[in-house]
Amino acid sequence: MKFKQLLPFIQEHKTEFKVHCAFGSDDVYRPLKGYINGRFKSYQEDQTKKNFNRKYILSFVYYNKDEWLFVGVYESLGCKFVEETHRYKYDTKLLDIGNDLIGKAVIRFPKSFRASYLRLENHIDKLDVIEILRNVYKPKFPGYDKVNVSWQELSWLIDTDSWKTALENQKAIYLITDVSNGKRYVGQASGSEMLYGRWKNYIQTGHGGNSLLKGLSFDYIKENFRYAILEIFKSTTDYSIINDRENYWKEVLLSRKNQFGYNDN
Numbered sequence: 001m002k003f004k005q006l007l008p009f010i011q012e013h014k015t016e017f018k019v020h021c022a023f024g025s026d027d028v029y030r031p032l033k034g035y036i037n038g039r040f041k042s043y044q045e046d047q048t049k050k051n052f053n054r055k056y057i058l059s060f061v062y063y064n065k066d067e068w069l070f071v072g073v074y075e076s077l078g079c080k081f082v083e084e085t086h087r088y089k090y091d092t093k094l095l096d097i098g099n100d101l102i103g104k105a106v107i108r109f110p111k112s113f114r115a116s117y118l119r120l121e122n123h124i125d126k127l128d129v130i131e132i133l134r135n136v137y138k139p140k141f142p143g144y145d146k147v148n149v150s151w152q153e154l155s156w157l158i159d160t161d162s163w164k165t166a167l168e169n170q171k172a173i174y175l176i177t178d179v180s181n182g183k184r185y186v187g188q189a190s191g192s193e194m195l196y197g198r199w200k201n202y203i204q205t206g207h208g209g210n211s212l213l214k215g216l217s218f219d220y221i222k223e224n225f226r227y228a229i230l231e232i233f234k235s236t237t238d239y240s241i242i243n244d245r246e247n248y249w250k251e252v253l254l255s256r257k258n259q260f261g262y263n264d265n
Contacts, residue, residue, distance in 0.1 A: 003070075003107055003127035006123075007098045010073070010120060017120035017256040020044060021111060023062045027223075031061040033156035035071050035103070036138065042254045044074070045090040051117040052076045058120060062217040063106060067130065070105040073097040075085055076104070103136035105129055136215060144229045151225045155203050157198065167196035171233040173246050175253070178262070181226040185213065185262040188246040190239050197228065212262040 004011040022044065022156075024030030034043040044059060077091040108128040141151055141162040149157065157163045172195040176185040177219035187208070189198035198208065206221040207213035213221070230249055233242055255261030 001129045002125065004124050006105070006224065007023070007073070009097050010056075010058060011124065011164055012122045013056060014124050017058050018052050018054045018056070018076075019123060020052075020057050021060045021062070021068060021116045021118065022060065023111070023116055023239075027152045029152060029156050032063065032069065035061050035069070036156075036160060040071055041074075041092065041094065045092055047079070050079060050088055052079070052092075054119075056095075058123065059067070059091065060107060060109070061174075066087050066110045068107045068109055069103065070098065070101055070107060072099075072102050073264050081109060088091045091237065102169040104133040106131040106133065113209060120166075125189050139163065144170070144172075144232045148226060148228045151206075151222045151227070152197050152198065153265060154227050158203060164196055167199060168194050170195050171234065171235060171237055171242055171244065172198075172229055173231040173249055175230050175249070176202075176230045176262070177226045177228070178224050180220075180224055183261050184253050185245060186230070186249045186253060186255045187211065190237075190242045194235065195229070199258050200229070210262070210264075212257060 004014075010017060022040075023201030027033075031040060031043060034040045040059070040061065044057070054072075054076065056073060057075055059071045061071050063069040073095045074092040075095055077093060079088045079090040081087075082089050094224045108130045109123070109126055110203070139157055139162065144166070144263070159168065172189045174187050174189060174195065176187065187198070187210070189195040191197060193200075202208045202225075206218040207216070231245055250256055250261075250263055253261070255263045257264050
């Protein structure tokens, strides 16, 4: 089904629309994160150029490769140039059009070009509805044995309700993999803040206090690191047991610095 069939208004006024395919330059999921946290409107209103030079905005956020989540139809009420930031601040209004589809309609739109602000009439026939979610999209925790995420993905997932609840209740042995060279780091989360606190520290610092990781730039870590869970333990599990299991995984995965990894002991 074409998206225009669900929203006849966009077909009728297609020459009055700009399509906003919100795709974070430094973190592709940043707009989706902003939507989940209720900050997409302010995110969209802050622009480096006069990107919304039409009456309406059809807004999507990056969801998966070639897939976009519909997040609303906005009316552009004008903009002003902010001298302090050298950016344009828009004033927009979320319209009632398609409200029942916001956060539910997943659109297929292959976009091989970089432009993110498009004239709707040039692309309206390429917007295909591939799924309408039963409930408004919220990320679900996939299960401890299925976690395998990039730094960018973890940075926004970690504070969503399902992920935070899952991670703050478990001690764990985890694996960090550098996808650029295959090196691994095996770590343990055995403190009072559990796996949530340990991984939150990686999001904030990149290195988490680990000496060999401190030698890498934060930008490099953001681009190349992935995180997975090897084992989980109850909050009452003794440190010695977790420590023994950490050493076991270091030996199995050859993650020490004199082997193939980033562990310094």
